[in-house]
Amino acid sequence: MAMPDRPEPPRQAGTEADTTEGSRGREAEVLAGRRQSMERLGRERAFALTLETALGVTQPTGSGEVRAEFGGLGVDAQTSERRTVAGRVVLFRDMGKLKFGTLRDRDGDLQVVFSKAVLPPQDFALLDELDLGDIVGVTGRVGTTRKGELSVFAERWAMLTKALRPLPEKWHGLQDPDLQQRRRYLHLLTEETPRRYFLARAAVLKTMRRVLDERGFIEFEGPMLQTVAGGANARPFTTHHHALDIPMKLRISLELYLKRMLVGGVERVFELGRNFRNEGIDRDHNPEFTMLEAYQAYGDYFTMMELSEALVVECTRAVNPIMGRDPKDLVIPVGGRSLDLTPPFARISILGAVSEATGEEVTLERSDLRELASRHDVAVDDGWGPGKIVQELFEKLVEETIERPTFACDFPREVSPLARPHRENPGLTEHFDLIAGGVELVTAFSELTDPIEQRAKFELQQEMKEILGDEVHPFDEDFLRALEHGMPPAGGLGIGIDRLLLVLTDAPSLRDLIMFPTHRPEQG
Numbered sequence: 001m002a003m004p005d006r007p008e009p010p011r012q013a014g015t016e017a018d019t020t021e022g023s024r025g026r027e028a029e030v031l032a033g034r035r036q037s038m039e040r041l042g043r044e045r046a047f048a049l050t051l052e053t054a055l056g057v058t059q060p061t062g063s064g065e066v067r068a069e070f071g072g073l074g075v076d077a078q079t080s081e082r083r084t085v086a087g088r089v090v091l092f093r094d095m096g097k098l099k100f101g102t103l104r105d106r107d108g109d110l111q112v113v114f115s116k117a118v119l120p121p122q123d124f125a126l127l128d129e130l131d132l133g134d135i136v137g138v139t140g141r142v143g144t145t146r147k148g149e150l151s152v153f154a155e156r157w158a159m160l161t162k163a164l165r166p167l168p169e170k171w172h173g174l175q176d177p178d179l180q181q182r183r184r185y186l187h188l189l190t191e192e193t194p195r196r197y198f199l200a201r202a203a204v205l206k207t208m209r210r211v212l213d214e215r216g217f218i219e220f221e222g223p224m225l226q227t228v229a230g231g232a233n234a235r236p237f238t239t240h241h242h243a244l245d246i247p248m249k250l251r252i253s254l255e256l257y258l259k260r261m262l263v264g265g266v267e268r269v270f271e272l273g274r275n276f277r278n279e280g281i282d283r284d285h286n287p288e289f290t291m292l293e294a295y296q297a298y299g300d301y302f303t304m305m306e307l308s309e310a311l312v313v314e315c316t317r318a319v320n321p322i323m324g325r326d327p328k329d330l331v332i333p334v335g336g337r338s339l340d341l342t343p344p345f346a347r348i349s350i351l352g353a354v355s356e357a358t359g360e361e362v363t364l365e366r367s368d369l370r371e372l373a374s375r376h377d378v379a380v381d382d383g384w385g386p387g388k389i390v391q392e393l394f395e396k397l398v399e400e401t402i403e404r405p406t407f408a409c410d411f412p413r414e415v416s417p418l419a420r421p422h423r424e425n426p427g428l429t430e431h432f433d434l435i436a437g438g439v440e441l442v443t444a445f446s447e448l449t450d451p452i453e454q455r456a457k458f459e460l461q462q463e464m465k466e467i468l469g470d471e472v473h474p475f476d477e478d479f480l481r482a483l484e485h486g487m488p489p490a491g492g493l494g495i496g497i498d499r500l501l502l503v504l505t506d507a508p509s510l511r512d513l514i515m516f517p518t519h520r521p522e523q524g
Contacts, residue, residue, distance in 0.1 A: 030166055037129045038162045046162035048137075051086060054158035055137045060086035064107030070142050070150060078143040078153075085110060085152050086137040086160060088189065089130060090167070099127055103136070104189070111151040112138045118155060126159070133163035133189075182522070184515050196322050197513050200505050203318040204497060205272060208292055211314050215307075217268040217294055222257035224250060224274070230476045231255030231418070233461075234277040237287075250276035254293040255418065255492070256479045259447065262295055263487045270294035272497070283509040284439060286517060290497040295447070299491030300420075301430045304444035305407055308434050308493060309343040312405070312441070312500070316341050319504045334437040334506050337403065345405040345434065350394050353408065357397040362390065364412060364427050369393075383464065387414025387427075405436040417457040417473045419445035437503045444493035451483040 038046045048054040061083040070079065087103030087110070097116040102109050116124050118140075130136070140155040168174045168190055180187045180194070187194045209219065227246065229236035231253025241248045254271045261269045272292050279287060292311075296303060313330065320327045330341045355362045358376060366372070369389045373380045378396045380389050390412055402408070410422055411431040419429035430446035448454050458480070461472040498510045511517040 027166075031164065034131060034162070034164050034166070037131065038164065041129055041159060041162060045159055048158060048160045051084075051137050051160065054160060055084055055139050055156060057084045057139070060084050060105070060137060062107045063087070063103070063105050063110035066110060066142060066152070067107075067150060073142075073144045073150065075144060075148040076146045079141060081142050082139060082155070083142055083152060084137060084139040085112065087135065088163075089132055089134050089136060090189075092130060092132060101130070101136075103138070111145070111149050112140070112154055112157075113145065113151045114154045114157070118153065119157070123154075123157060126157075129159070129162075131163060131166070133165070133167045134159060135161040135163070178519070181511055181517050182519055188515075194512070194515075197501070197505055197507060198515060199322045200319045200501055201497070201513065203322060204315045204501060204504070207315050207318040208272065208311060208495075211311055212268075212270050212294060215268065217270045217296075218266060220258060220261055220266070220269050220271050221273065222251070222254055222271055224276075226251050228474050228476045228478070229253075230474050230479060232275075232277075233417075233473050235279055237276050237278045252277050253494075254291055255494070256476060258293055258295050258492070259487060259490075260479070260482045262297055262490055263482045263485055267297035267488070268295070281511070284499060284502070286498065286510045286514060288514070288518065289510070292495040292497060293492065295490050295492040297488040297490045300446040300489070301409075301432055301444050301491055303491040304442075304493040305345070305347075305432065305434075307491075308407075308442045308444065308495070309345060311495065312341055312434075312436075313343060315500060316504055319501075323505060332504065332506070334503055339403065339405075339437050339503070341405055341436070343405075345407055345436075347407045347409055347432075349410045350390060350408055350412070351410070351428075353398045354390055354393045357401075358393070362393070364390065385414050387412025391415045399435055399440065400438040402435040403437060405434060405441075407432045407434055413457075414460075416445070417461055418448055418454075420448045420450075421453070439499050439503055440496075441500050441503065442493055442495050444491065447487070447490040447492050449483070449487045449489055451480055454483055455480055 051060060052058050063085060066083060066085065085103060085105070087105035089101050090104045090109065091102035093100045099114040101112045101114065103112055114124065114127055136157055137160050138152055138154045138157045140153045143153055144150055168186055174180050174183065174187050174190060184194065188198070225241065225248045227248055229249035229252045234252045236249040236252050238247060238249050252275055254273060254275065258269055258271060270293060272290065274288060275291050276288055279285065281287065294307065316330055316332065317327050320329055325332065331338050332341065351362055358372060362372070364386045366386070369386050370380055373389055373393055376393070376397060378393055380392055394408070409432040410425070410428040413421060413427060413429050416429040416431040419431040422428040422430050432444055433440050434442035458473060458475045462475055465472045498513050501507065501513045502510060505513065507513050
């Protein structure tokens with residue numbers, strides 16, 4: 001069917017970030033033109049049911065597969081091999097009797113060539129309805145142009161989805177970081193970086209599951225809605241369960257239900273899932289984030305050190321090709337410097353590191369820890385005990401200075417309510433944090449199995465609630481009941497997936513790695 005002449009405006013990309021009055025008028029004009037194009041096409045042709053109904057094939061050939069098969073063709077070469085490709089039109093050049101388009105699919109970009117001499121007249125005329133951002137399918141012979149560009153030379157084509165809004169402008173793109181996060185779908189369409197971040201996350205999750213599966217761990221899914229949000233010291237999000245008529249909280253940690261699985265006889269267990277903490281937002285923190293937690297019966301925090309090294313190394317190797325690095329390279333760029341992730345990682349003690357940072361020996365028995373903190377401009381609250389003050393000194397004076405991967409070991413008992421007391425110093429716990437590039441990547445314990453000691457630690461946390469507010473561990477009687485049935489000695493670790501990706505991809509912030517971070521609703 002012949003199409004009526006298409007009125008101006010001519011095809012070109014708009015921008016989702018335009019705010020001036022002239023730009024808004026231009027955007028309205030473009031939107032109106034696209035809707036008119038849809039009406040001329042008709043809804044059935046503008047929004048195809050399937051690729052098969054449009055072009056007679058069930059699945060397209062990916063651009064990567066085309067390149068792998070025909071990438072060796074010379075200049076101006078033609079084959080008799082036909083392929084059907086599909087993707088979004090991201091570039092389009094109209095040369096009259098020849099038109100050149102670039103389709104983008106999951107593998108990348110591929111050129112398609114439309115010739116008036118080859119296409120049926122009605123199909124060539126239909127190209128007048130083609131806009132940047134439209135999703136199309138093309139069937140034709142594979143070859144190269146006179147400039148050597150690998151292309152599919154169209155013999156048939158079909159509109160699969162008419163885009164009613166334009167892509168961001170080619171040269172300006174989506175530059176506003178806020179809009180990049182709010183409209184990540186456009187950011188993914190137009191920029192390589194967010195696609196790499198997305199693929200890196202998928203590679204890390206896949207790799208972690210593989211490594212743990214090879215070691216006999218079994219994946220578990222714990223409840224996200226909990227009556228007691230335990231396993232960490234953090235403020236939870238709260239909600240109401242209408243069917244049960246009870247207040248509930250979104251989980252802040254995966255830990256306590258995984259430990260219940262240890263009690264139940266599952267000796268190696270892990271979960272990869274989301275946690276939610278109703279707290280601040282900065283480069284290294286986001287209220288919604290992904291964690292791995294893994295627990296191994298008859299292990300301890302030394303076992304978890306070896307597992308941490310294995311997971312970090314294997315995830316680095318998985319992410320390297322996505323970021324354009326050699327898969328085997330364990331020296332990666334982070335913040336303009338090189339970070340060597342080759343194991344074994346260094347080990348330091350919390351007290352030793354604080355002693356070195358302050359230039360004097362620091363112990364939990366010192367009576368002048370407050371004065372020491374004041375001399376180093378580290379603010380402390382009146383109700384803090386020596387363990388909390390030492391932790392604050394470490395975080396403010398030491399943590400951000402640690403570049404090479406380092407296990408910071410043996411935290412005070414006061415700040416580690418779920419860790420086993422240290423086998424040599426009962427004032428400390430067998431608790432380490434793995435820090436690299438100034439970022440805390442892993443927290444791990446020799447797990448506390450003594451229910452009497454655990455009850456006492458929960459009670460101590462409640463005594464600190466007036467001072468620390470919501471950031472104390474809640475008293476969880478149901479967990480204590482489970483622990484009283486007996487949990488085997490165990491090691492456990494937690495890895496922040498977003499923070500690990502922050503290091504492995506050298507991204508600016510966690511919110512660049514989370515595809516759709518939470519924002520206030522847009523006004524207007």
